[in-house]
Amino acid sequence: NAIFNFPVATKSMFFETPDLSKVAANFIATFLTMWDGQRLNLLQLYTPDSQFSYQVDTTHLGETPMSSTTNWSYYLSHSRNLKRVSGARPRMSRLYIGTEAIGKAFQGLPKTKHSLQEFPALYSMETTSFPPLNGMQITLHGEFNETGPPEHPAQDHRPTGRFNKYGSNQARGGQLEKRSFDRTLIVVPGPSGGFIVASDLLLVKPYAGNSAWLEHKAPAVAPIIP
């Protein structure tokens, strides 16, 4: 019954149509491989109008034990959590539009390794069509390991004017960790049959594993509808 059980049987992967399932799965697999490898090669998917931003939320939720040494310094200065960043200027400065800005943002994030191919159960995904742009909306949830510091750590935003070669505190952010994330992409057809990422929103949060979307084998119980 719905009183002690969420009345919806969890499905780790949803695709609006069988065609979307093939296209989206291939797209994401390639995307993550490039993100983990030659990240700047991804810029061929972005145009002058493409938007990218990321938000960090450090709230620890879930059953995985909290690490006492968690460090977020590589992410915080450019995190666009709009619950915490106020004012038009800071909000708009953390939104990257166009390939040059997006490329810099990509290089300001740590190097990573995702394991979607090796361990797909660690990920969940929802893919629907996005009719206004004749494209698709892909939302991916999962985890990654940080494998190295950013190519070019983001500079601190403090207006002191002093340029610290090591980006002030960022260099001491050194410890590499496993994180969980959610990422939503609006992917639309490109001019020569390829894809364009019109919008890319990334949320990075403490590692929490995949137990929330593991599918249970027991049949779903019908909800009680008064």
Next chain:
Amino acid sequence: PSMEDPTLKVDEFLKVTSETLDLPYRNEAPDYYKSTILPQLLPQSRIIINGQPFGSKAQFQELWSTLPSTQHQVISFDTHLLPTPGERQYIILARLKVRFDESGRNRFGQNADLQPSSMPNSRPIRPFYSNWFGVALTMVVTEKINTNFNTECISSFDYRITEKPAHSTFAI
């Protein structure tokens, strides 16, 4: 020149819509109560809860009304405004936390046997909330929200519980 912030209304919109998921039942007609759950959904919107699609707004409202009481809090969000033809669309990625009443009643105050669990005229039993679960919410909403929150403007609502607490009676 002052910089425009197109994200200004999204914070409040998220608060208002997540609050509709938590509205307590106050003895109104059940069908009316169900209609107050996320009324901003367009009738044929794409609604996905924990990877399961819902065919319509009404089906979603029906299902949500069977849940015990909930409390949601938006803890993080970001948004892009897409220059889609006609009305522009916001794509929003939010993180929420949610907890569920574990006192053994649904939001109509009925226990598992569909009986009211308190005697008539007695004081209502207080909810007993679980630990927090984490939710990833992706929404597509039209730019109408900049002028009016009480309008059908959500074309896509993808709600997935991504973190569950170590101990809770309520299970997903």
